[in-house]
Amino acid sequence: MSNDNNYSVQARTNPIFLTAKTAVHLMAQAEIPDAEKILRCLKSEENQLLQGSDSDTILGNAIVVEAKYRTMCRLIEKFGYRTCVDLPCGYTPKALHLTEKNFRFIGLDLPIVVREFAPIINSLAARPNLIKFCEVDATNYESLETALRDIDEPLCITTEGMMMYFSESEVDAVISNIRALLEMHGGCWITPDPEVKLQFILTFRSIFGESSLAKLTSTNNAATQQSNVENLSNSFILDTENISDSLKAAENLLKSHGLKFERLKFAEHMPELSIYRKLTPAQILNFKDAMRNCHCWIITLDETRTLQENVAIKPFAMSCTLDDKILRMKLRGRLDSISAPKVLTAFESENNIAEVKIDCSELDYISSAGIRVLFDINKNCSDGVILFNVNSSVAKILSQKGFFEAGVNKWKLSKNF
Ligand SMILES: C[S@@+](CC[C@H](N)C(=O)[O-])C[C@H]1O[C@@H](n2cnc3c(N)ncnc32)[C@H](O)[C@@H]1O
Structure with a gap:
């Protein structure tokens, strides 16, 4: 099969990979170091999704993306595990940022992303020996276990922008797989995904006021369309209409897998953002204040859990x-x-x-x-x-x-x- 044909089959099977291209375009808008360079290497000069959006919607999305990216990088450094497993890695410059600080970086994503991205990052990295990419499906334990087989130290697993795209059975499989990786390697799992909807609402409201919430609906529709996923929700994602019940549901889900979590406020860990230069002082204050009510989750094994066995699944x-x-x-x-x-x-x-x-x-x-x-x-x-x-x-x-x-x-x- 030709490379073009193979790319087309992969793209039709997993249209969700396009969301990662949108994310790196937004990172470039926010002037996150190296995002622009990555876009040039990807030859991705235009983004259909962003072209159809007005400037406020793009700005709101870029703030969300930059806040998540920089806060996650901070937390990875703060927790201090020397190996970061980014699941999914998408097309972000995180590998470059972390390896400059002497972390080891393992980027895991669908084959279509890894095949395109690994050569780009390896060509841009000053220390490519600290970087490895592997093709996985997060719902497929064997692929994850194989990717991390040669790692003999605790992991900092990071998940940004993936969990909301999964159905209930998929989210359950992914959580079970991450628990098994933590059992095997130790470490922690950091993710802002459970509060992604909250983060969008709080960001847009704090910057543009109530009237811009319609822009959020258009952002949500565009994300649904691009990923080809019907509704971006499952029991791991907090429902902004009913925070307390959905928080309980997410807690129960993690508990059923022998995991516990702690919520860290964005406001307490987020560095200064470069996108602030596009905001007024009042908007910056409002935004920082809003980020007191939105969290990244640090998920670890619950020491009181009963040990679970992964059900063996036959190879395909x-x-x-x-x-x-x-x-x-x-x-x-x-x-x-x-x-x-x-x-x-x-x-x-x-x-x-x-x-x-x-x-x-x-x-x-x-x-x-x-x-x-x-x-x-x-x-x-x-x-x-x-x-x-x-x-x-x-x-x-x-x-x-x-x-x-x-x-x-x-x-x-x-x-x-
Ligand atoms: C919104 S992007 C986020 C990428 C990156 N973490 C970021 O912040 O830009 C969603 C990513 O999830 C990946 N993805 C979707 N389903 C996946 C699966 N089953 N296994 C692994 N990666 C998956 C896509 O390929 C895509 O890179």
């Missing part, structure tokens, strides 16, 4: 035969961001397929990326996709995602999707 495998316009597939293990492009490529490398029949007897898990690929295939064959021998945990996910039961253990995709 796929077999296909084409028989009178029917493509018969058998899938094994996990259909996720890493394996789903292989299924799409297998379908697209054959012509004239009317129907796809997939034996799922050995399929253990399916993520949103896997489901997106099945939708794509379904759209492009006249008789659609049928899944059979589906186990109960995969069936539970399918039933929430626009598939309907077409017989005992047999599932079909609705043609309306």
Whole structure:
């Protein structure tokens, strides 16, 4: 398969990677060191999402991004673990910033991001020997464990801008995986993601007043559209309409995985931002005050937890035969961001397929990326996709995602999707 083809399959499986390009454009707006250089190397001069937005919306978004980025860098330095595992690393200059301070940096992200970004950072870094990138899917434990196998010290795992894109089953898988990494390596997990909605509202309100909240709705719609995720919420993300109940839900979720957390106020750890030069003194004061009510979460193992075992999942495998316009597939293990492009490529490398029949007897898990690929295939064959021998945990996910039961253990995709 050509490189262009491979890129297109990866991009259609994981459109969410585009959100990371928007983030680095916003970082350049905020004049975060090296962001502009990265954009030049990415040859990403224009950003569709930002072009469609007015200047206040872009400014509001750039403040959110800079506040998160610089506060997270501060916290990584404050906690002092010498290895930062950035999951997901996106296209940010964090690797350059941290390695200048003698930290080791491990950037983990989807294959489409890592393949493009690793050579760029390695060409810009003064100390590339301290940097490593690995292709992972955060819901896939094996990929994470393999990436960190040679690390023998505690980790500072950082997650910025990812958890809100996951469904309930995915968020549960990611938290379980991070707990297992902390069990294995020690260290902590730092993330501003649970309070991302709060951070947006408090930022926009403090800078532009109540009237600009409509701009937030347009930001939210654009993010939903770009990531192809229906609603940016799950039980890890605080609901700004009901902070106390959603805080309890997130606490219970972490507790169920043997984790505990502490909330650190942005206002107490955020350095001066370069974007302040675009604000009035009154706006800066309001903003700093608002950041007293918004937090980064420091998540660690709860010493009172009971030890949990990660359920062993079979490695992915796929077999296909084409028989009178029917493509018969058998899938094994996990259909996720890493394996789903292989299924799409297998379908697209054959012509004239009317129907796809997939034996799922050995399929253990399916993520949103896997489901997106099945939708794509379904759209492009006249008789659609049928899944059979589906186990109960995969069936539970399918039933929430626009598939309907077409017989005992047999599932079909609705043609309306
Ligand atoms: C909004 S960007 C944030 C990137 C970066 N942390 C930043 O602050 O700019 C979201 C990132 O999540 C990554 N991502 C989405 N789903 C993922 C998954 N299942 N596993 C690993 N990374 C994922 C995307 O590729 C993208 O880089």
